[in-house]
Amino acid sequence: MDLRALALIALATPAGADTLRLATWDSGLSRNGPGLLLHDIARDDPQVLAAARVIAHAAPDAILLTGFDWDLDHRALTAFADLLEAQGHPMPHHHASQPNRGLQTGLDLDGDGRPGRPRDAQGYGDFTGQKGLALLSRLPIAGVTDHTATLWRDLPGNRMPESPHADIQRLSSSAHWDVALTTPDGPLHLLAFAATPPAFEPRNAARNRDEATFWLQNLPDAPFAIIGNLNIDPQDGDGDPATLQALLTVTQDPQPRGAFQPPQTGPNANQNGDPALDTAEYDRAPGNLRLDYILPATALRVTDAGVLWPATDDPLADSVALASHRKLVWVDLDLE
Known part of the structure; x- marks a missing residue:
C-alpha cells in the first residue's frame, strides 16, 4: 500500500478505532425533476438538513444511500457531502455512476403503445438518475466494478419472462456495484444495489429475486x-423469503434492531415478523416492513448493529421522521 493511501486511512479512521461502521438508508433525497435535489440542498431545505443530521448522528465510515438523485457532474452528491462535513461528519470519498432508473430505452417496454414513459426505462423513473444510488465514505475507495449494464437474460438461471426486448433489458432496476474500500486490514467489498419492489406487476417479483441472487454468482x-x-421482508409483504435465505448461505444476518416500534395496530395488526427489525414505515397494508439490509460475509466479525428508529421523545426523532419513512440501518465490523 502506498504512503498516500496510508495517510488517507490515518485521516479517515479515528485513532484507536477497531471497528468499521457500515450503513445503508433510503434517505428521501429524491425529487420530481432533474436538478431539484441540488436546488434543495443549496437552499437548506429542512428535509435535506434532517437527512444530514441523521447520518452525522449515526457516524458511519461508509454509507450507501438508496433513492438519491444522480446527475452527470455529481453536483448534488458533492453538495450533500459538503453539508455532511458542515454537520461535523466529513465523508470525502464518493461514488455515484449512472443508474438504470429513468434511463430510456427508446422502446415501448410495457406495451402500452406510448414509449418514453417511466416504465419504458431500464429502471422505473421519471428522469435519468431519479432515485439512484450514492456511496459516501471516510475511507478511500480502491476501485469499483459496475455491473449495472448486465443484461437480465445473461444471468444464469434467471426468471426473466419471455420478452421481445430481451436483447436490451438490463437486470438492475437501479444499479449493481462492487465497491472496494481501503481499510487498515485490506480491501472490503461493498456489494451494493437496490432491487425493484416485488409488486405492481408480475415481472417485478422475478426481477427482485434475480437482482438479489445476482451476487451469489x-x-x-x-x-x-x-x-x-433488498425490498424483501422475511415474513410480511410480497417478497420471496427464499431469496433472502439464498443470500444467507454466504452471509450472516446481524438482525439490526430499532429502539422503538410503533403500536402493532391498524395496518400492522396482522403481521408475523418482529417489529423491531422493520426498516420501512407504512400507514397502509401490509404495514411496516424490513426492506433494508447489511449482510456481511460469514467470515467477518459483527460487533454491533441497529436500526436508527428512536422513541418519539428522543431529540433525534423529529429529524428521522422528517427525512424519510425509511430508517437507517448500521452494522459494526471488527477490523482486527
Missing part, C-alpha cells in the same frame, strides 16, 4: 458485505 475473492435495499 459475482462474489469477490475478498471480504465483502451485501448492502442496500
